[in-house]
Amino acid sequence: MTTGLWQRLHRQRVPLLWWTSRRTYLLFVLRELTSVAVVWFVVYLLLLVRAVGAGPGEYERFLDWSARPWMVAINALALALAVLHTITWFMVTPQAMVLKVRGHRVPGLVLAGALYVAWFAVSAVILLLVLS
Amino acid sequence: MKEITLRVFRYRPETEAEPTFQEYAVPLRDDWAVLDALNYVKEEIDPTLSYRWSCRMGICGSCGMTVNGDPKLSCGTFLVDHAPGPITVEPLRNFPVIRDLVIEMTDFMQKLGAVQPWIIRDESDDDPHTELLQTPSEMDDYKRYSMCINCMLCYSACPVYGLDSKFIGPAAIALAQRYNLDSRDEGQEERLDVLSDDEGVWGCTFVGECTRACPKGVDPAGAIQRAKLIAANEAVKAFLLPRWVR
Numbered sequence: 001m002t003t004g005l006w007q008r009l010h011r012q013r014v015p016l017l018w019w020t021s022r023r024t025y026l027l028f029v030l031r032e033l034t035s036v037a038v039v040w041f042v043v044y045l046l047l048l049v050r051a052v053g054a055g056p057g058e059y060e061r062f063l064d065w066s067a068r069p070w071m072v073a074i075n076a077l078a079l080a081l082a083v084l085h086t087i088t089w090f091m092v093t094p095q096a097m098v099l100k101v102r103g104h105r106v107p108g109l110v111l112a113g114a115l116y117v118a119w120f121a122v123s124a125v126i127l128l129l130v131l132s
Numbered sequence: 133m134k135e136i137t138l139r140v141f142r143y144r145p146e147t148e149a150e151p152t153f154q155e156y157a158v159p160l161r162d163d164w165a166v167l168d169a170l171n172y173v174k175e176e177i178d179p180t181l182s183y184r185w186s187c188r189m190g191i192c193g194s195c196g197m198t199v200n201g202d203p204k205l206s207c208g209t210f211l212v213d214h215a216p217g218p219i220t221v222e223p224l225r226n227f228p229v230i231r232d233l234v235i236e237m238t239d240f241m242q243k244l245g246a247v248q249p250w251i252i253r254d255e256s257d258d259d260p261h262t263e264l265l266q267t268p269s270e271m272d273d274y275k276r277y278s279m280c281i282n283c284m285l286c287y288s289a290c291p292v293y294g295l296d297s298k299f300i301g302p303a304a305i306a307l308a309q310r311y312n313l314d315s316r317d318e319g320q321e322e323r324l325d326v327l328s329d330d331e332g333v334w335g336c337t338f339v340g341e342c343t344r345a346c347p348k349g350v351d352p353a354g355a356i357q358r359a360k361l362i363a364a365n366e367a368v369k370a371f372l373l374p375r376w377v378r
Binding site (some may be wrong): 007008010011012014018019021022024025028032092095096097100104105106 | 143145146150151160201223225227229230236269272291294295337338339341343344346351353354357358378
């Protein structure tokens with residue numbers, strides 16, 4: 001008796017650690033995982049808003065809590081992950097975004113450059129607000 | 133003459149339950165691609181080796197294989213670039229293997245047909261003696277995507293397709309976009325059902341490896357993100373606007 005083609009096919013399996021096999025796969029997984037840091041900052045901001053709304057005492061307690069070494073460490077780590085998240089997204093944005101000026105597509109480098117300029121400008125404004 | 137070792141994936145289902153690797157020593161010639169070396173093996177050493185090829189010039193898309201771990205057209209991958217070797221040659225990943233380096237491609241062909249990669253147009257109002265003209269800018273919109281040769285290297289590079297073969301995949305979406313962005317085409321709505329499905333554009337997580345693997349510079353990852361924008365726009369319009377306004 002002959003065996004059908006479908007029964008004789010060799011099925012290739014994707015290895016469990018497929019994302020370690022290539023730098024680009026690893027960057028992709030890091031980009032996705034580091035979104036957790038963005039979620040953390042949203043939660044942190046909401047906690048800050050709640051503390052401000054609850055009055056000066058609650059706000060002082062929030063500041064004390066934020067100044068604890070383990071909270072500073074968490075926020076420093078989250079900042080590093082959020083920066084990585086942002087950069088990995090900025091790397092792929094020109095591919096996804098087709099912007100045309102006078103019928104010509106804006107080059108990817110210009111688009112990415114504009115994103116970085118906007119990012120640094122917003123960061124500078126926030127820094128000025130915090131320091132003033 | 134110098135030699136280089138080819139380490140070739142062998143699967144002979146009539147005699148072996150599992151694949152093996154077989155090594156062949158081939159001449160290391162400056163002008164030989166991996167395909168030339170495979171042809172040398174077939175003609176001079178082992179006529180039982182099976183693989184697909186046709187044009188030898190990167191046009192037909194038949195000779196896609198995994199060369200040293202990367203999806204490549206074997207006709208455009210030169211031995212000297214991988215010297216001193218060995219060069220490992222395997223079938224394209226993410227596809228079932230029929231024999232040696234020959235993969236089963238029915239799934240891809242069905243997906244390709246599902247996106248209707250041809251111009252859909254109500255021709256009843258067209259004058260048959262008048263050309264449908266396009267500006268260079270209109271042609272630029274889709275020209276890149278029209279270079280696809282259906283070589284399936286992008287499917288081999290795509291981890292999403294590897295993990296979930298229901299995903300319609302990079303080339304099919306890029307080809308759908310090739311027609312969606314063509315000013316002569318009116319079939320965007322017909323293709324949207326397939327593209328906006330969970331297994332359509334939304335299955336893509338934008339790894340971007342399909343674009344890096346493409347030997348013709350098609351940029352399927354970019355095409356998919358643009359298709360996502362169209363699908364999202366249409367979904368918002370369908371939610372907010374009455375049918376006669378859309």
